[in-house]
Amino acid sequence: MKEEALLQEHIAKHHLKVTKERSAILRAFIEAERHVTAEELYRMMREKHASIGLATIYRTLNLFCECGLAEQRQFGDGHARYELTYNVNHHDHLVCTQCKKIIEFENMDIEKLQEKVAKAHRFTIYSHKLELYGLCSDCAKSNSSLRKGKDELHAVRSSRSE
Amino acid sequence: MKEEALLQEHIAKHHLKVTKERSAILRAFIEAERHVTAEELYRMMREKHASIGLATIYRTLNLFCECGLAEQRQFGDGHARYELTYNVNHHDHLVCTQCKKIIEFENMDIEKLQEKVAKAHRFTIYSHKLELYGLCSDCAKSNSSLRKGKDELHAVRSSRSE
DNA sequence: ATGACTGCAAACCTTTTGCATAGCG
DNA sequence: CGCTATGCAAAAGGTTTGCAGTCAT
Numbered sequence: 001m002k003e004e005a006l007l008q009e010h011i012a013k014h015h016l017k018v019t020k021e022r023s024a025i026l027r028a029f030i031e032a033e034r035h036v037t038a039e040e041l042y043r044m045m046r047e048k049h050a051s052i053g054l055a056t057i058y059r060t061l062n063l064f065c066e067c068g069l070a071e072q073r074q075f076g077d078g079h080a081r082y083e084l085t086y087n088v089n090h091h092d093h094l095v096c097t098q099c100k101k102i103i104e105f106e107n108m109d110i111e112k113l114q115e116k117v118a119k120a121h122r123f124t125i126y127s128h129k130l131e132l133y134g135l136c137s138d139c140a141k142s143n144s145s146l147r148k149g150k151d152e153l154h155a156v157r158s159s160r161s162e
Numbered sequence: 163m164k165e166e167a168l169l170q171e172h173i174a175k176h177h178l179k180v181t182k183e184r185s186a187i188l189r190a191f192i193e194a195e196r197h198v199t200a201e202e203l204y205r206m207m208r209e210k211h212a213s214i215g216l217a218t219i220y221r222t223l224n225l226f227c228e229c230g231l232a233e234q235r236q237f238g239d240g241h242a243r244y245e246l247t248y249n250v251n252h253h254d255h256l257v258c259t260q261c262k263k264i265i266e267f268e269n270m271d272i273e274k275l276q277e278k279v280a281k282a283h284r285f286t287i288y289s290h291k292l293e294l295y296g297l298c299s300d301c302a303k304s305n306s307s308l309r310k311g312k313d314e315l316h317a318v319r320s321s322r323s324e
Numbered sequence: 325a326t327g328a329c330t331g332c333a334a335a336c337c338t339t340t341t342g343c344a345t346a347g348c349g
Numbered sequence: 350c351g352c353t354a355t356g357c358a359a360a361a362g363g364t365t366t367g368c369a370g371t372c373a374t
Contacts, residue, residue: 017328017373038364053331058364074236078339078363094285103283110275114294117267122299123256130292132276137284179348179353200339215356220339240338240364328373335366346355 010067172229
């Protein structure tokens with residue numbers, strides 16, 4: 001599992017330590033739905049690792065971000081979401097503001113245009129965030145029957161390059 | 163001043179009230195640098211309107227957002243920033259992660275591609291956020307002399323459509 | 325052994341809210 | 350007048366931190 005290797009490299013380089021908590025959290029993080037909240041991960045782990053505290057989840061997720069395993073995202077609901085980024089193609093997000101569904105997409109043309117914009121401003125891009133907010137087809141349809149968007153957050157993987 | 167008209171229309175429609183605080187905050191908000199923090203606006207107003215409380219600033223900025231005068235943005239530093247959006251073309255942001263400079267840009271080609279992506283996913287877009295993070299030309303140059311990015315946030319208006 | 329990691333609870337910090345008062349319509 | 354807005358202070362809510370004990374190296 002390459003993710004563990006990356007983490008261990010970072011740990012060795014910074015005189016940190018491999019602990020069972022960190023290993024367990026990494027495993028859970030990899031298994032987890034994309035765009036997990038610290039709280040969600042915490043609850044996920046309550047069954048098999050009831051002793052792990054929420055503070056440790058936060059500390060460990062920050063560690064993952066530092067070593068490039070994860071990225072923190074802010075979709076505007078006040079909960080930071082963490083996303084595995086190692087060995088994953090960059091992608092952007094369609095966010096349904098009603099049912100909270102998150103659809104991922106890739107579009108190389110947009111990325112190229114971003115580079116063009118950056119170059120025009122003599123800017124060196126290290127990362128970017130593109131989020132499109134609106135209604136998914138389901139919610140657009142059932143818009144009149146306005147159900148409260150209390151569904152869980154799903155992530156639908158999908159590629160598209162046109 | 164059209165902004166005031168829009169605000170008054172919203173106020174009338176919702177049985178709200180025009181107060182001197184709201185008028186003063188609107189004026190300050192229009193004069194303010196783009197991407198103001200509630201706190202920044204609060205401090206800006208301390209001189210001429212010392213009695214206005216921070217809570218009112220927040221409540222009023224939220225009011226501005228509701229009537230379409232402003233938009234809230236989250237650039238990832240934990241402070242919500244508010245941006246006047248009325249009578250302003252939509253634009254996106256280049257954010258220098260070192261000196262915190264924010265450069266605005268417009269790019270219709272990217273917007274068109276976004277629409278295309280949305281259509282492919284049967285998604286109805288209401289808004290979007292595109293932020294490119296990296297180093298501006300100044301910081302890329304003086305990268306070795308790593309000065310702490312404590313500068314104020316500047317906004318440089320700029321258009322570009324290629 | 326040394327120094328990092330953990331759980332717990334307290335602290336933090338930005339934003340929101342409750343309440344009594346002030347003020348618009 | 351009735352009902353909204355305000356200021357203040359307290360609450361909220363997510364995230365971080367201090368501390369004493371635990372554990373990896």
